Amino acid sequence: LAKTTQPISMDSYEGQEVNITCSHNNIATNDYITWYQQFPSQGPRFIIQGYKTKVTNEVASLFIPADRKSSTLSLPRVSLSDTAVYYCLVQMNRDDKIIFGKGTRLHILP
Amino acid sequence: DTGVSQDPRHKITKRGQNVTFRCDPISEHNRLYWYRQTLGQGPEFLTYFQNEAQLEKSRLLSDRFSAERPKGSFSTLEIQRTEQGDSAMYLCASSSGTGSFYTFGSGTRLTVV
Numbered sequence: 285l286a287k288t289t290q291p292i293s294m295d296s297y298e299g300q301e302v303n304i305t306c307s308h309n310n311i312a313t314n315d316y317i318t319w320y321q322q323f324p325s326q327g328p329r330f331i332i333q334g335y336k337t338k339v340t341n342e343v344a345s346l347f348i349p350a351d352r353k354s355s356t357l358s359l360p361r362v363s364l365s366d367t368a369v370y371y372c373l374v375q376m377n378r379d380d381k382i383i384f385g386k387g388t389r390l391h392i393l394p
Numbered sequence: 395d396t397g398v399s400q401d402p403r404h405k406i407t408k409r410g411q412n413v414t415f416r417c418d419p420i421s422e423h424n425r426l427y428w429y430r431q432t433l434g435q436g437p438e439f440l441t442y443f444q445n446e447a448q449l450e451k452s453r454l455l456s457d458r459f460s461a462e463r464p465k466g467s468f469s470t471l472e473i474q475r476t477e478q479g480d481s482a483m484y485l486c487a488s489s490s491g492t493g494s495f496y497t498f499g500s501g502t503r504l505t506v507v
Contacts, residue, residue, distance in 0.1 A: 316493060327398075327485045327498025328437065371436060375493060381427065381450065382496065384436030 288372045293389040302359045304388050306372030309353050317348060317355045320371045322387070328371060332357070359390075367392045398499035400486050406505045407476055414472045415502045419488030426469050427496065428461055429485040430454065437485055443469060476506045 290306040308317065316335055320328035332339055334346040334355070345358040359366055371387040399418040407413050419426045424445050429437035440459070441451045445466035455461075458476075463469040473480055483503050487496040 318495060325483075325503070326500050327487065328496075329498065330495035333495060369436075381439050381442055383439060384429075386434075386436050 288374055288385055290370075290372050290385065290388045292386065293391065295391045295393060296362055297393050298363055299361055302362050302366070302390065302392075304357045304359075304370055304372075304390070305354060306357070307354045308372070308374050311352050311374055312376065314376065315352075316375045317346065317352075318373045318375045318382070319344070319346065319357050320373065320384075322369045322371065328384075331370075333375070362390075362392050364392050364394060366390065398486055398488055398497050400484075400499035400502050402502055403500065404503045404505075406507060409478060409506055410475055412472065412474045413476060413504065414470050415484055415486075415504075417469045417471070417486030417499060419468070419486070420497055421467070423488035423490050423497070424466070425489045425491060426463055427487045427489070428469070428471050429487065431483045431485060431501070432481075440471075473504075476504075478506045480504060481506045 288306050288308045296302045316333055318333040319331045321331050322328040332341055332344050332346045334348050336348050339346045347356045369387040369389050371384050373382050375382050401416045427442040428440040430440055431437040439452050440455050441461050443463040446463050458474045461471045483501040485498055485501045487498040489496045
């Protein structure tokens with residue numbers, strides 16, 4: 285399984301755009317990059333998944349460069365409610381489980 | 395379908411007692427996963443089912459732990475002779491297949507006193 289590395293914590297302010305970068309140097313050809321969000325006392329929630337270039341949904345954007353060795357989750361105009369832990373995962377297309385790291389604790393300040 | 399349901403939400407038990415948790419996945423999902431999460435850590439994989447078959451068990455799952463999914467629908471996770479180190483949030487998730495995203499429940503928080 286490809287290992288991921290992401291910052292342990294980040295602070296930002298309401299209304300700012302937040303970018304969380306994740307490195308996954310040994311990503312394999314068939315692997316997808318997936319991000320989950322987790323609030324205290326809740327299970328993780330799927331945010332976005334991508335394979336290459338850019339993916340955007342109503343919550344976030346995911347930027348993946350051509351070499352796919354890193355990815356950046358972009359949260360536009362964050363609010364206090366975006367304070368959570370964000371997990372970057374490399375999900376093998378043929379594997380049957382996902383492995384979580386420690387994630388990035390994002391703290392949004394007023 | 396309102397998502398993945400877990401019951402109970404909280405459980406306090408005395409050391410040495412047995413506990414059982416239940417997970418009801420999204421009905422059309424054939425895969426079901428159990429994870430355990432302690433404070434400040436990401437969820438740790440325990441085991442998963444495809445329909446009623448238990449396909450993988452983590453080394454974290456000692457012989458005091460057993461999971462079942464008898465009819466390929468709901469699942470139970472039992473911990474026998476609980477220890478204080480078993481105190482954690484136990485999360486259940488389901489998915490429709492390989493590469494699909496998981497839908498997690500809100501978890502069962504176990505406290506062993």
